Amino acid sequence: MRIAVPKEIKNHEYRVALTPSGARELCARGHQVVVQESAGEGAGFADDAYIAAGAKIEADVAALWESAELILKVKEPQPEEVERLHSGQTLFTYLHLAAAEELTRGLLASGATCIAYETITAPQGGLPLLAPMSTVAGRMAVQAGAHSLEKAQGGAGILLPGVPGVPPARVTVIGGGVVGENAARMALGLGADVSVLDRSIPRLEVLDDRYQGRMKTVFSTADSVEDAVRESDLIIGAVLVPGAAAPKLISRSMLADMKPGSVLVDVAIDQGGCFETSHPTTHADPTYVVDGVVHYCVANMPGAVARTSTQALTNATQPFVVALANKGWRRALSDDAHFAAGLNVHGGQLTYAAVAEAFGMEHVAPATLLE
Ligand SMILES: NC(=O)C1=CN([C@@H]2O[C@H](COP(=O)(O)OP(=O)(O)OC[C@H]3O[C@@H](n4cnc5c(N)ncnc54)[C@H](O)[C@@H]3O)[C@@H](O)[C@H]2O)C=CC1
Numbered sequence: 001m002r003i004a005v006p007k008e009i010k011n012h013e014y015r016v017a018l019t020p021s022g023a024r025e026l027c028a029r030g031h032q033v034v035v036q037e038s039a040g041e042g043a044g045f046a047d048d049a050y051i052a053a054g055a056k057i058e059a060d061v062a063a064l065w066e067s068a069e070l071i072l073k074v075k076e077p078q079p080e081e082v083e084r085l086h087s088g089q090t091l092f093t094y095l096h097l098a099a100a101e102e103l104t105r106g107l108l109a110s111g112a113t114c115i116a117y118e119t120i121t122a123p124q125g126g127l128p129l130l131a132p133m134s135t136v137a138g139r140m141a142v143q144a145g146a147h148s149l150e151k152a153q154g155g156a157g158i159l160l161p162g163v164p165g166v167p168p169a170r171v172t173v174i175g176g177g178v179v180g181e182n183a184a185r186m187a188l189g190l191g192a193d194v195s196v197l198d199r200s201i202p203r204l205e206v207l208d209d210r211y212q213g214r215m216k217t218v219f220s221t222a223d224s225v226e227d228a229v230r231e232s233d234l235i236i237g238a239v240l241v242p243g244a245a246a247p248k249l250i251s252r253s254m255l256a257d258m259k260p261g262s263v264l265v266d267v268a269i270d271q272g273g274c275f276e277t278s279h280p281t282t283h284a285d286p287t288y289v290v291d292g293v294v295h296y297c298v299a300n301m302p303g304a305v306a307r308t309s310t311q312a313l314t315n316a317t318q319p320f321v322v323a324l325a326n327k328g329w330r331r332a333l334s335d336d337a338h339f340a341a342g343l344n345v346h347g348g349q350l351t352y353a354a355v356a357e358a359f360g361m362e363h364v365a366p367a368t369l370l371e
C-alpha cells in the first residue's frame, strides 16, 4: 500500500505520525512509505533516517497527498488538508469531531474513510491511542498551571508546594481518568494539596488505593464542583465522555467565586472544553484571562514535547497502522471490533453516534459497512 506521512501544520505541532522504525516495519512488509520533507525534524527524526528505513522523502505536498492510499497524521486535518483529501483514501489521525462541525462537514464532503485515534477502544477498557497523549498532557497540565500561577502570567503569585510556614496551593483535578491521574500525580510530587473529582466511584477507588489517600478523592456533583471553584488555586479540567462534546462543568458566573489570579487548565478543550469560558489556544499564545481567572486551553499540548510524544504515540499506533496497511481499512476493522470503534466517517456518511448527536446529523453503524 502507498502510505503518506505529511508534516504537521497546526500551530507549534512538532510531532510526526511515523518514526523511522515504524517506516522500517512497513517497508519490510512490502509497503511504499512516502514522508514529507522534514516531517520528522521537530521530533528529532531526520529525513536520512527515513531513507535508511526504506522510505521515500517527498517535497511536493500536493503530490504526497494526491497519490496516497493511507494517510498517517497526528492532529485533525487543517482546512487546506481537508481540501486535499479525496474518496478512496483512508485517514488515520486524531479527529475530535464532536467539537468541530466544520471539520466534520469537510470530511464528509471529501468522501474519504476517516478513522480517529481517540475513539478506538481496548478489550480491557480504556482508549489505547488516546492514553499515551493523555499521559503527556496530564503531566504537562501541572507545569502549565504552575507557570500560569506566576504574577507575570496574570496568576495570583502562588508557588504550588508553598514553603515552610506557608501552605501549598490547592489543586483540583476534575475527571480522574488518564489525564486526571497523571496531573494529580505530578501535583502531588510537587507538594501541592490535591483533590480529584470523578463521577465514577470505581475510578475514585483505584486512585484512593493507588495513592494511599495522599490525594483526596471527591464524588463529582454540582456542589462539589462549586466547592472546588471557591477553594482552588488551580483547577485542571480532564473529563471525557468518549467521542462526545465535553460537559460544561464551570459556568462563566461561577468564575466570580474563584480567587483572583487562580488558574483553569482545560485539557478537555480538544473535545470542546469543560469550562464555559474556554476556547482553544495555541502554544504561541496559550493563556487569556476572563474575570480575573487565567485560562490555559491548548488543544495540542503534547506537541510541545514532540520527541517524547511521538515515541509514545507511535508505539501505540504501530499495530493498527500495520493492520491497515496489510489488510486495508475494511478487513482490518472487520477483524477487530475495538479498531472499528475508531471509524468516524466513511464515504460521506458519519459512523459515530456521539458525533452525529452533537450536530443533529444522521449516522450509520460501522458494522453495516464492514465485511
Ligand atoms: N489538550 C490536549 O492536548 C489533550 C487533551 N486530551 C483530552 O483530555 C480529555 C481526558 O482524556 P482522558 O483522561 O484520556 O479520558 P479518560 O476517559 O481516561 O478519563 C475521563 C474521566 O472523566 C470522568 N468524567 C466524565 N464525566 C465527568 C463529570 N461530569 N464529572 C467528573 N468526571 C467525569 C470519567 O469518569 C473518566 O474517569 C479528553 O478530552 C482528551 O481528548 C488528551 C490528550 C491531549
Ligand SMILES: CC(=O)C(=O)O
Residues within 6 Å of the ligand: 075, 094, 118, 130, 133, 134, 270, 299, 300, 301, 302, 303
Ligand atoms: C489527543 C490530542 O488531541 C493530542 O495529543 O493532541
Ligand SMILES: [Mg+2]
Residues within 6 Å of the ligand: 076, 095, 096, 270, 299, 300
Ligand atoms: Mg484538536
